[in-house]
Amino acid sequence: MRAMPFRTASEASVQFTPPRLQVGDAIFEAGDAVPSWDFLAAPTILGFFRVEPDELLRSTGMRDLDGLSGTIQVDCRATGFRETVTVPVLSAVGAEAPLQVRIGPHTVAGELEVRYGLVLDREREVGLEMAASKRGSRVYTPTRSYRFPLEGDAAGFPTEAFDFEPTGYPSEACWHLNFRADSLDEPFMGAVRLFINTGHPAASTLLSGVASIHRSVLFHGVVEQLLVSAASRWSDELPTEYEEGTVGHVLQELSSTYLRMGLAEAISAVHGDGDRVFTRLRAATGLLEGRQ
Template sequence: MPAARFMPYETPDAESVQWDAWWFVRGGVREALPQQLPGWDYSSVETIGVTVHLDTEAIKSATGMQSARDLELVLIADCAPLGRRFVGAASIDEEAEETVDLSVEIPAGEAALQLEVSAHLVLASPGEPGSGRPHLAGSRLLSSQRRTVQLEGEASRFPSEAVPFSAIGLEPAPWTISASFADLNDSFMGSIRLLMNEEHPLARAALDPVANPEAAERLKIDVFRMLVAVVAPDIPECAEQYEEASVGEVVTNMADLYLRQTLVEAASMYRENPLRFERLCYSAVNE
């Protein structure tokens, strides 16, 4: 049950809004939302939601609202490691009892490590101040419990292999990538493989991002740096639209996430001013 919150205005009874089980959608199929999202990778577009049951008459009576359309349901997904917030909203009809599927979409390449999700009943439009009733748009009337969803566990965001680098003739770095693609529209998951050096302590730490978030963030930045190094020779002077889940689309999303630049701009900076490229990449760590 959500913790009690004291508001400077009248709020509905908690029983007038029931927050049902949380869920996520994959391939058009709705499943219960687990503690760790299965199969998540950097190219994933995720939809997370909760089903809400409302007694609109009780809500209007408690708040003094004339119409349920003055209210709105809002779902917030916060990604604290990257400082991102994603918001979904749903309107409320005048039916005495209503069930609403409330959801939010998490775009590809814009979240990492974990999400904290919560749902809220809020005032949709401003009202008249005074009389102890809510009047500011966005005022929260009731809120669900918060849910924390892990995006990354021991698995990587794309195919990986932990191997001793000494056994395969590689320098003793913590990690590297193996890239094999003919075109930037080739599948990212089928073209890129992350090699983790099981002999290196930093690699072992990065495999547990919950316990070692700094190492996991360093891994993501290094993977981005290596991907730009690999794709830079193939980047045209003009921006292109790449196919969904392709090498080009994933690296484009990463360039926007870490540098707030297009892939064309990032590749150009990598070629022409590599030291600035390095500084900007590492300035994005735990930003």
């Protein structure tokens, strides 16, 4: 444990209940599979905490609890999402106080990590008891974090299904791939969204998860667009290693699997002999064979 330049709260001075994840009307504990989650869901992390004021003052050396807050922090490594909510500890004296984080749709994927803590949210007068005084000082940091794997049907690729007609997308289009990435180091799941038009006759087939010719066309189209976008945005002077889950890592895997070459080589090939590259890609992805 890292030594702090100020006194910290004792284990007996604060209690945090294990957080839970709410998706719709369903409640899940940390570690549970979450089959009802998808990228359109707007989940909520539910937590509570309670403090023992006398013990909290004794252990921290503080004269009062003003400016001290309980915190809950939610992180999603796959998309880069982070949200922190703070609640004054005075509301957690004698009764549990809620700590809740509401998460918007299409902002998280893969897994959520939740951490609790106590933090100063304002500057305090410097005392003689080695009490924390600087804003942002973490007076209590539990060693445990809680993880929620998001394992809905859409967990493998960020997909949203809706009717295109009222949204401005061409109503006759079957899908739209939204790929926005300013860097190869960005989390892939936060940079890409596949929109399926529920008003199209093939929508149910594409969303079923069953291999079909329709899905092989979709798969090839997505892979091709990702590679073309990469070739138009980045030079061929690229690193050979990327952190897992990043845009660069996913594009590297696609290039290796379907073109048998590294990402830099694939981008160079797209610029130099794109026609041949795309023909190889059609063969490798099984276009019109119904394998996907």
